[in-house]
Amino acid sequence: MSRLLEVSGVVKRFGGLAALDGLELHVEEGEIVSVIGPNGAGKSTLFNVVTGLYPPDEGDVRFDGRSIVGLRPHQITKLGIARTFQTVHLFANMTVLENAMVGQHCRTRSGVFGAIVRPPSTRREEERIREVARRSLAFFGPRLAGYRQEQPAFVLSYANRRRLEIARALATEPRLILLDEPTAGMNPRETLEMRDHIVRMRDELGLTVVVIEHDMRVVKGVSDRVIACDYGRVIAQGTYEAVAHDPQVIEAYLGRRAVG
Amino acid sequence: MRGALRPGARAGLVGGAVLVYLALVGMLVKFEELRLVGSQVTRGRLLLVLPPFAASFFAVRPRVIGGRVEQPGPGVALALGAVAGALVGAVGSVGLALVEAIGVERIRPVFVAVSPALVETLTFGRGAAAGAAILVVGGAALGAAGGIWRAIRHGLRRPVEVGLLTVVTLAMLQRIVPFMLDELRLERDWLYSRATRGLTWTGAVVVLVVATAAAAYVLDRRERRALAPAAEGRPEVRGWRRTALVTIAVVLAAALPQLAGSIVSEIMGTVGVFLLLALGLNIVTGYAGMLHLGFSAFFLIGAYAVALLTGANLVTAFGLVAPRFSADLNFYLALVLVVAIGAAVGALVAAPVLRLRGDYLAIVTLAFAQIAVILATSSWLQPITGGPQGLRDVTKAPLLGLEFRSAERFYYLVLAFCVLAVFVSWRLAWSRVGRAWNAMREDEQVADAMGVPTGRYKMLGFAIGGAIGALGGALFAVKVGTVQPGSFEIIQSITVLAVVILGGLGSVPGVVLGALVLLALPGLLSQLEEFRFLIYGAVLVAIMILRPQGLIPNVRRMRELREEERTQDAWQQIFAARQEREAAEEAAEAAP
Numbered sequence: 001m002s003r004l005l006e007v008s009g010v011v012k013r014f015g016g017l018a019a020l021d022g023l024e025l026h027v028e029e030g031e032i033v034s035v036i037g038p039n040g041a042g043k044s045t046l047f048n049v050v051t052g053l054y055p056p057d058e059g060d061v062r063f064d065g066r067s068i069v070g071l072r073p074h075q076i077t078k079l080g081i082a083r084t085f086q087t088v089h090l091f092a093n094m095t096v097l098e099n100a101m102v103g104q105h106c107r108t109r110s111g112v113f114g115a116i117v118r119p120p121s122t123r124r125e126e127e128r129i130r131e132v133a134r135r136s137l138a139f140f141g142p143r144l145a146g147y148r149q150e151q152p153a154f155v156l157s158y159a160n161r162r163r164l165e166i167a168r169a170l171a172t173e174p175r176l177i178l179l180d181e182p183t184a185g186m187n188p189r190e191t192l193e194m195r196d197h198i199v200r201m202r203d204e205l206g207l208t209v210v211v212i213e214h215d216m217r218v219v220k221g222v223s224d225r226v227i228a229c230d231y232g233r234v235i236a237q238g239t240y241e242a243v244a245h246d247p248q249v250i251e252a253y254l255g256r257r258a259v260g
Numbered sequence: 261m262r263g264a265l266r267p268g269a270r271a272g273l274v275g276g277a278v279l280v281y282l283a284l285v286g287m288l289v290k291f292e293e294l295r296l297v298g299s300q301v302t303r304g305r306l307l308l309v310l311p312p313f314a315a316s317f318f319a320v321r322p323r324v325i326g327g328r329v330e331q332p333g334p335g336v337a338l339a340l341g342a343v344a345g346a347l348v349g350a351v352g353s354v355g356l357a358l359v360e361a362i363g364v365e366r367i368r369p370v371f372v373a374v375s376p377a378l379v380e381t382l383t384f385g386r387g388a389a390a391g392a393a394i395l396v397v398g399g400a401a402l403g404a405a406g407g408i409w410r411a412i413r414h415g416l417r418r419p420v421e422v423g424l425l426t427v428v429t430l431a432m433l434q435r436i437v438p439f440m441l442d443e444l445r446l447e448r449d450w451l452y453s454r455a456t457r458g459l460t461w462t463g464a465v466v467v468l469v470v471a472t473a474a475a476a477y478v479l480d481r482r483e484r485r486a487l488a489p490a491a492e493g494r495p496e497v498r499g500w501r502r503t504a505l506v507t508i509a510v511v512l513a514a515a516l517p518q519l520a521g522s523i524v525s526e527i528m529g530t531v532g533v534f535l536l537l538a539l540g541l542n543i544v545t546g547y548a549g550m551l552h553l554g555f556s557a558f559f560l561i562g563a564y565a566v567a568l569l570t571g572a573n574l575v576t577a578f579g580l581v582a583p584r585f586s587a588d589l590n591f592y593l594a595l596v597l598v599v600a601i602g603a604a605v606g607a608l609v610a611a612p613v614l615r616l617r618g619d620y621l622a623i624v625t626l627a628f629a630q631i632a633v634i635l636a637t638s639s640w641l642q643p644i645t646g647g648p649q650g651l652r653d654v655t656k657a658p659l660l661g662l663e664f665r666s667a668e669r670f671y672y673l674v675l676a677f678c679v680l681a682v683f684v685s686w687r688l689a690w691s692r693v694g695r696a697w698n699a700m701r702e703d704e705q706v707a708d709a710m711g712v713p714t715g716r717y718k719m720l721g722f723a724i725g726g727a728i729g730a731l732g733g734a735l736f737a738v739k740v741g742t743v744q745p746g747s748f749e750i751i752q753s754i755t756v757l758a759v760v761i762l763g764g765l766g767s768v769p770g771v772v773l774g775a776l777v778l779l780a781l782p783g784l785l786s787q788l789e790e791f792r793f794l795i796y797g798a799v800l801v802a803i804m805i806l807r808p809q810g811l812i813p814n815v816r817r818m819r820e821l822r823e824e825e826r827t828q829d830a831w832q833q834i835f836a837a838r839q840e841r842e843a844a845e846e847a848a849e850a851a852p
Contacts, residue, residue: 116684
């Protein structure tokens with residue numbers, strides 16, 4: 001196993017507040033890592049720094065041995081990191097299929113000339129885009145199949161929006177996928193379904209997965225390793241059992257027990 | 261009860277204000293001259309009838325109360341409508357009374373349109389008291405009719421509305437359509453009267469029936485198709501029907517000068533130039549979602565570029581001189597360069613503003629247009645641009661011994677480029693590039709995170725939009741034969757933006773229709789020219805309120821609406837069905 005993602009000493013300040021305060025973590029290739037922590041621990045900021053939405057103030061982020069600090073988000077996506085957002089951000093007025101097709105943008109080339117003249121190469125590429133998009137929608141079985149693919153994204157149910165966001169990320173053909181609270185707002189049945197999908201992403205698609213999650217059943221069910229953060233630092237990591245019983249983690253979630 | 265009538269009162273007061281306004285700007289009297297149907301229906305009378313009818317139409321509109329859509333019943337509709345209509349009449353009467361009290365002659369210096377003729381029109385020639393009574397009673401009756409009309413089911417009402425609109429449009433086109441029928445050697449006397457020049461009653465009734473039936477058929481089909489689940493497959497290959505429609509449109513457009521004569525060709529040539537601009541702006545604002553308020557800058561650049569590249573002359577005190585920098589290229593060669601210049605300028609302007617969004621971007625583009633005009637006018641560039649006098653003797657675009665200055669020929673030239681631009685727009689929309697623009701319009705940051713290089717696509721949008729806009733400018737220069745900075749004022753940008761918004765942002769057929777409605781109609785319908793900007797304003801306000809997605813919405817927006825209607829009709833059923841299903845699934849899961 002090799003280190004696919006390595007975050008070392010990353011600091012990100014917003015005004016006086018350090019959302020990330022010398023964060024150190026790494027992710028091995030083929031691993032499923034859960035990042036947990038109370039609200040404001042810096043989990044989403046971590047994702048935003050890794051995907052290039054925020055430049056870090058200090059420290060380095062390496063993907064597959066190469067520093068990706070300073071790259072634009074679309075360049076990082078092209079290198080093979082895809083993500084979803086904590087609050088769902090779809091292209092609401094585009095169809096479900098088109099949403100997924102946008103994911104293929106970074107893997108394809110044809111430009112204005114191809115669009116206007118439509119030579120065979122462009123037609124083939126367009127077919128391929130459609131094919132990959134369909135395949136990534138098919139990851140969720142019948143949930144995003146059939147007539148739904150021609151519907152605009154905004155008519156989807158909440159759970160399906162989350163699924164589509166993941167499918168769009170899968171359509172970028174990533175090596176590493178970052179899922180930001182993929183089960184937020186889902187009912188218990190949908191949550192369990194999502195847990196299985198996360199495992200399938202690794203087992204069937206060969207992806208490395210980093211997931212921010214609050215639902216401990218999901219964390220327990222998917223994680224090879226759990227990383228707990230608080231105040232922009234890693235406070236504990238290891239197996240679910242180890243982290244769940246770590247006194248610092250318990251304190252972060254429940255507060256310090258009154259002495260005496 | 262008083263609360264219930266409030267919408268009627270409000271709409272009535274607004275309608276009354278509109279009536280007074282129409283009277284004060286002189287539209288009522290001016291429009292009186294034109295006979296639409298027989299000798300009874302004049303355009304002025306139509307305009308007089310409209311406010312009470314429209315006011316009650318709005319007063320009776322369905323309301324959302326407590327989360328449910330409430331459509332007033334026929335009784336309430338009648339009452340509300342009558343109140344609204346009567347109020348419109350009452351406001352009109354108050355206006356009349358004021359005019360009587362002050363005296364027409366004393367008002368006239370301020371409101372030029374207040375004339376004995378106006379009083380005559382408003383009182384129907386029966387004196388002030390009787391006139392006021394007619395206004396109120398007639399208003400109430402019209403209002404009641406409007407209210408009832410609104411209460412009729414949409415599926416029945418809409419086709420008749422289309423029919424009426426067709427009749428009015430045909431009647432208004434009385435200078436053009438009879439001429440076309442004559443050219444086609446078709447019998448026209450049943451339709452258009454030679455005495456009144458308007459439609460005959462027989463003609464009007466026939467048109468109404470035919471148009472209503474056709475509209476009913478089309479709308480019914482569309483509704484059924486909308487209710488069926490959308491077919492899977494590329495929207496672009498929805499088949500030969502669209503191809504057939506496009507072919508028919510192109511053939512009709514090509515036959516137009518033969519049918520309609522040179523006045524129409526002249527008007528349509530100008531429309532074509534602005535259509536090119538609108539198509540360019542549609543790429544920037546409609547596809548890529550960047551509001552551009554200074555698109556006339558590309559118009560200017562295209563016009564000056566083609567003038568300088570094809571050997572136009574400066575006007576100076578010593579006669580005509582060649583500009584400091586100029587070339588004498590073949591027009592079509594020059595056109596390639598002009599397009600390239602438009603694209604380059606577009607991209608260059610975009611480069612420094614890549615990080616700006618929305619309002620800030622719009623302000624910068626506005627400044628860009630101003631700078632372009634100021635530069636063209638400046639004495640610094642006078643040796644090249646000719647300053648305020650501009651350039652003369654622009655090429656007549658010779659091709660194989662033909663010149664394209666005359667109205668008919670120019671029309672064909674501009675038509676060819678319009679078809680090309682429509683084709684390009686349409687191909688771009690359904691491509692990887694179009695999808696990237698769309699994603700960017702929906703959410704720039706997310707598009708970036710999904711792998712779309714947004715900076716590059718912004719520049720690309722500006723470049724292609726600029727290229728098409730510059731093409732429009734180049735053709736404009738050919739049409740007019742001179743280039744002057746005065747032709748490229750801000751109002752041109754606004755007009756083009758209005759065309760795009762009216763037609764539907766991002767929708768190519770919409771933009772074409774928008775150009776026809778906003779630019780061709782005022783030219784074709786006699787006497788509208790004077791009130792052009794008034795009508796623009798009113799149309800834009802109305803469109804923003806009634807149909808913010810434009811006349812022919814972008815396919816994506818259309819889906820949005822269709823879905824909305826469907827869910828509105830059926831949401832309760834859907835919801836109930838889903839609950840039932842989920843309950844069943846839970847039960848099935850719990851069972852083993």
